[in-house]
Amino acid sequence: MMSAQDGDTRLKTVESDSDSEIDRKFRVDNTKDRHWSNKQYLIKECQDAVGTISSGKNPLNIAIIGPPGCGKSSLLNTIFASFNDKSWKQVAEHGNSVTRKKYYNRKGQNSGDDDILMPTFIDMSGFEDEDTKVNRELLNMVFFGRLTEYEKIKDVLFCLTDDGINGTRRKYGTRNEYLLVDRIIFVCSLDPDAPLPTNLMECVRKVSKDVRGIPVFGVMTKADKFDAKRNDKVQEREKKFREHLGIPLERFTRIKNYCEDIDKETSYRYHLIPKIDVAILELMNQVFSSSIEVSNPGGRPDNSDPTKKELSDSGDDVKPVPVSPRNGRPKSYSCINFPKLLILITIQVMLVAMILHFGFKPIITDEKVNTICANYDFIKSKHDATIDGLGELCEHKDDIFKPPINLLGGAIVLVIAVPQMVFNFFFAISSA
Numbered sequence: 001m002m003s004a005q006d007g008d009t010r011l012k013t014v015e016s017d018s019d020s021e022i023d024r025k026f027r028v029d030n031t032k033d034r035h036w037s038n039k040q041y042l043i044k045e046c047q048d049a050v051g052t053i054s055s056g057k058n059p060l061n062i063a064i065i066g067p068p069g070c071g072k073s074s075l076l077n078t079i080f081a082s083f084n085d086k087s088w089k090q091v092a093e094h095g096n097s098v099t100r101k102k103y104y105n106r107k108g109q110n111s112g113d114d115d116i117l118m119p120t121f122i123d124m125s126g127f128e129d130e131d132t133k134v135n136r137e138l139l140n141m142v143f144f145g146r147l148t149e150y151e152k153i154k155d156v157l158f159c160l161t162d163d164g165i166n167g168t169r170r171k172y173g174t175r176n177e178y179l180l181v182d183r184i185i186f187v188c189s190l191d192p193d194a195p196l197p198t199n200l201m202e203c204v205r206k207v208s209k210d211v212r213g214i215p216v217f218g219v220m221t222k223a224d225k226f227d228a229k230r231n232d233k234v235q236e237r238e239k240k241f242r243e244h245l246g247i248p249l250e251r252f253t254r255i256k257n258y259c260e261d262i263d264k265e266t267s268y269r270y271h272l273i274p275k276i277d278v279a280i281l282e283l284m285n286q287v288f289s290s291s292i293e294v295s296n297p298g299g300r301p302d303n304s305d306p307t308k309k310e311l312s313d314s315g316d317d318v319k320p321v322p323v324s325p326r327n328g329r330p331k332s333y334s335c336i337n338f339p340k341l342l343i344l345i346t347i348q349v350m351l352v353a354m355i356l357h358f359g360f361k362p363i364i365t366d367e368k369v370n371t372i373c374a375n376y377d378f379i380k381s382k383h384d385a386t387i388d389g390l391g392e393l394c395e396h397k398d399d400i401f402k403p404p405i406n407l408l409g410g411a412i413v414l415v416i417a418v419p420q421m422v423f424n425f426f427f428a429i430s431s432a
Contacts (some may be wrong), residue, residue: 003317003421009345010147016044025414029358030085030271030272030274032143033274033275034280035189035274035275035278036274036280038274039082039274039277039281042278042281042285043083043285044085044280045281045285046284046285046288047116047288049117049288049290050116050117050119050297051117052115052116052117053115053117054390055117056214057117058117059112059117059119059167060117060119060120060183060287060288061119061122061145061179061181061183062119062120062121062122062180062181062182062183062184062185062287063121063122063124063142063181063182063183063184064121064124064141064184064185064187064199065124065127065185065187065200065204066078066121066183066186066187066188066197067127067188067197067200067387068100068125069189069194070187070188070197070221071125071187071189071221071222071259072123072124072125072187072188074221074258074259075185075187075221075255076123076220076257077257077281078257078258078276079121079259079280079284081268081272082272082276082277082280082284083118083278083281084272084282085272091132106181106363108227113414119183119288120179122142122179122181124142124153125153126152126153126154127139127153128199128200129197129198129199129200129201130203131199131200131202131206132203133165133201133254134157134160135200135203136203136206136207137165137168138153138156138157138160139203139204139207140207140301141156141172141173142181142240143184143207143212143214144173144177144212144300144301145178145179145180145181145209146173146177146178146179146182147172147175147178147254149178149179151398153335156168156172157172159172166390173301178293181209181243182214182215182293182294183215183216183217183287183375184204184208184214184215184216184219184291185217185219185287186201186204186216186217186218186219186245187219187220187221187243188201188218188219188220188221188222189222190220190221190222190223190225190226190228190234190238190254191222191225191226192226192231192233192234192237192238194238196237196241196244198240199243201241201244201245202244204216204245204246205244205246208244210301211296211299211301212294212295212296212297212299212300212301213294213295213296213299214294215251215292215293215294216245216246216247216251217247217251217252217283217287218241218242218245218247218251218252218253219252219253219254219255220237220238220241220252220253220254220255221254221255221256222256222257223254223256223258223263223341224256224261225260228254237253241430250286251286253279253282253283254275255279255280256276256279257276258273258276262276270370273389274374317324345387370417372394373394377394395417
């Protein structure tokens with residue numbers, strides 16, 4: 001049997017362990033970590049590279065792209081945490097849209113109001129491992145700032161399927177530039193058993209070099225699980241990764257993200273790990289560097305050439321767009337959907353009714369014609385006189401009230417065809 005005193009001792013031990021756990025999580029002094037000074041130095045280097053508002057520079061726009069599950073969102077959250085002195089916070093989440101992350105704001109050294117021009121990160125999700133015209137068109141839309149924040153990649157895919165490449169360019173390619181990409185970071189896992197997205201990497205490499213010459217960097221995640229120095233498969237994976245992206249060693253790094261794999265208790269929510277931050281900041285220092293710039297800043301793709309082949313044209317690299325029908329229904333190849341079709345039919349019926357009412361209604365009633373002809377017959381018999389044309393009119397008066405079938409048919413065909421053509425033209429223009 002446990003006495004009251006033993007119970008009190010047991011309770012104090014539990015409380016002591018709990019206090020110790022709290023101290024371990026909340027009262028960590030990162031300034032005593034041997035990597036702390038390196039972190040602060042690299043933050044200052046990054047600040048100097050991007051400049052301040054008074055420097056006259058434009059803030060960088062950095063696209064983050066990679067296959068699903070590679071750790072893009074974790075990388076973004078780790079980048080945001082690395083520039084922080086306190087704790088990790090979740091900023092990036094999973095999705096299939098283009099998301100803008102303006103995450104960080106530090107004061108510059110010149111004055112209290114001179115803010116550092118820290119970059120905007122663009123989280124690009126929803127890209128398949130394909131090197132096709134479709135994927136290249138999608139990448140161009142993002143890299144040249146044609147998609148606004150939270151626009152779904154799937155919506156552009158639907159447009160490509162319904163309207164082809166030219167129709168998509170008319171709709172998106174003529175927009176004002178929203179976030180013109182200055183750097184690209186391709187993210188991939190070090191896991192040697194995971195498929196290497198070689199097609200998507202080739203696609204990114206081609207599009208990045210095609211017009212503007214956007215610098216590309218490579219990041220491989222899960223370095224805490226897979227050691228490239230001891231695993232030949234991981235080394236080979238790294239080599240292929242860099243080759244397909246066409247990047248030198250100085251634009252490549254392997255990193256550990258803040259996640260449960262490195263800390264089961266997620267203590268990084270309360271204090272950071274400077275060693276992880278330093279690896280990320282070394283990469284950011286390279287990405288932010290002014291020595292690596294877009295080679296052709298004024299270059300833009302030609303979205304106005306109507307002679308280019310449509311998506312439906314034959315080609316070795318053209319594949320069906322891998323998207324499911326909207327709302328579970330097959331896609332429509334017409335510019336007119338059901339609501340528009342209903343409006344069109346209503347207009348056509350009204351036009352036919354107007355033609356029948358006004359176009360084929362006699363300007364004189366049969367009663368008046370009969371009266372005129374009766375008076376004419378009386379005058380003719382009484383005075384033996386005739387009036388040119390009136391006699392013939394009275395002889396064929398029954399034909400006056402018979403509508404001309406040939407004209408009626410032509411008018412109906414005209415009413416059906418013309419509004420259809422006008423609607424097709426109008427909605428094609430409005431969707432551009």
